[in-house]
Amino acid sequence: MFSFYLVLILLGLIIGSFLNVLIYRIPRGESIVLPPSHCPNCNHRLGVFDLFPVLSYIWLRGRCRYCKTPISWRYPLVELITAVFTVLCWIRFGLTVDGAMALVLTYALIVIAFIDLDHRLIPNVLTLPMIVIGLLFRIWQGEMIAGILGGLIGGGILLAITFFYPKGMGMGDVKFLAMAGVFLGWERALFVLFSGSFLGVLVIAPLMLLRKIDRKTAFPFGPFLVVGSLIALYWEEIVFKIYGLYGL
Numbered sequence: 001m002f003s004f005y006l007v008l009i010l011l012g013l014i015i016g017s018f019l020n021v022l023i024y025r026i027p028r029g030e031s032i033v034l035p036p037s038h039c040p041n042c043n044h045r046l047g048v049f050d051l052f053p054v055l056s057y058i059w060l061r062g063r064c065r066y067c068k069t070p071i072s073w074r075y076p077l078v079e080l081i082t083a084v085f086t087v088l089c090w091i092r093f094g095l096t097v098d099g100a101m102a103l104v105l106t107y108a109l110i111v112i113a114f115i116d117l118d119h120r121l122i123p124n125v126l127t128l129p130m131i132v133i134g135l136l137f138r139i140w141q142g143e144m145i146a147g148i149l150g151g152l153i154g155g156g157i158l159l160a161i162t163f164f165y166p167k168g169m170g171m172g173d174v175k176f177l178a179m180a181g182v183f184l185g186w187e188r189a190l191f192v193l194f195s196g197s198f199l200g201v202l203v204i205a206p207l208m209l210l211r212k213i214d215r216k217t218a219f220p221f222g223p224f225l226v227v228g229s230l231i232a233l234y235w236e237e238i239v240f241k242i243y244g245l246y247g248l
């Protein structure tokens with residue numbers, strides 16, 4: 001059992017390292033497969049020992065082997081987060097359709113959170129195919145109607161909000177919530193919106209008070225929606241407890 005989890009963690013780390021590639025290349029419009037990984041500073045091609053998740057970062061002391069430029073600590077962080085959620089997904093869902101669906105959504109969420117953090121952008125090349133993939137999973141589950149309804153209500157409610165308050169959110173957020181709705185159903189999609197907004201205010205308000213940012217600063221809403229989605233996906237009980245509290 002111990003070795004099984006070790007393999008699972010290793011697999012999660014390797015997938016995390018691939019998610020790093022997606023986070024870097026998708027917003028730059030670069031190909032996902034070619035060219036092979038290279039240092040963004042000196043362009044030196046990276047070998048297996050430079051790319052080995054987390055450990056290479058530690059043994060290279062966070063610097064490029066060739067030009068000594070510091071490597072962002074975000075790379076091992078993304079790898080670790082991916083590994084943790086891969087294990088969590090196995091524990092929560094096991095080898096089931098729900099598990100496969102949760103895993104695909106989780107990986108997409110991680111990529112979206114970091115791209116939005118860097119570029120204030122949730123790319124269509126992620127959300128649109130994910131809406132289709134989500135619907136296919138829902139059909140496989142025999143829950144097609146719930147998936148469609150979730151997508152329409154999730155995307156629709158945020159579309160209505162952007163209509164009245166255009167500066168608040170972008171169309172990327174609308175498509176994101178449609179995607180979340182397809183995967184999670186409309187009840188949890190609403191939770192994603194409310195918890196995301198709540199977490200957003202919780203982080204943004206102190207930053208405004210400390211005058212680190214002002215009202216004009218654009219801040220990404222995506223990472224908060226991602227955290228809300230992960231809670232809705234892995235800790236469903238919390239969602240229904242909160243709904244129970246308000247008698248919904």
Ligand SMILES: [Zn+2]
Binds near residue numbers: 039040042044065067
């Ligand atoms: Zn380099």
